[in-house]
Amino acid sequence: MNTERNFFMNRIKSVKYAAKGFWILITSENSIIAQIIIAFLVTILGIIMNLSATEWMFQIFSIGLVLVAESLNTAIEKMADFIHPNYHKQIGRIKDISAGAAFFAAIFAVIIGLIIYLPKFI
Numbered sequence: 001m002n003t004e005r006n007f008f009m010n011r012i013k014s015v016k017y018a019a020k021g022f023w024i025l026i027t028s029e030n031s032i033i034a035q036i037i038i039a040f041l042v043t044i045l046g047i048i049m050n051l052s053a054t055e056w057m058f059q060i061f062s063i064g065l066v067l068v069a070e071s072l073n074t075a076i077e078k079m080a081d082f083i084h085p086n087y088h089k090q091i092g093r094i095k096d097i098s099a100g101a102a103f104f105a106a107i108f109a110v111i112i113g114l115i116i117y118l119p120k121f122i
Contacts, residue, residue, distance in 0.1 A: 031070050031102075039063040042113065055116045062109035069105035073098045 025032045046059055076098040084091045 025071055025074065029070075029074050031074065032067065035063075035066055035070050039067070045117070049117065049120050051116065058112050059116060062112045065105045066102070066109045069102040073102040 026036060027033075042059060042063070046056060051059065077095050080091045080095050080098075
């Protein structure tokens with residue numbers, strides 16, 4: 001019985017740490033704040049354009065993909081800066097690759113956005 005209680009208490013602690021990380025991201029990281037503003041704007045546009053359920057699914061998925069990629073990029077950059085605060089060629093390469101992953105997500109989000117919105121304006 002005690003093992004079950006520990007399991008649930010550990011899950012509650014995990015959610016607490018995740019919520020703390022979420023709050024740090026949305027209140028202090030400029031790249032995340034910028035992405036949230038863009039997400040808000042395209043959500044307003046989606047309401048105005050009366051998106052279908054399928055279009056909403058793709059838009060929400062795209063927003064989530066970009067936010068997750070930006071969040072992981074931020075975490076990798078923070079860890080790299082902690083491990084090696086001074087400029088180092090390999091650390092720079094790691095950070096560039098991490099940023100490239102976030103860029104991939106953004107490119108696909110733009111493509112999905114174009115597929116959804118371009119026909120509505122043509």
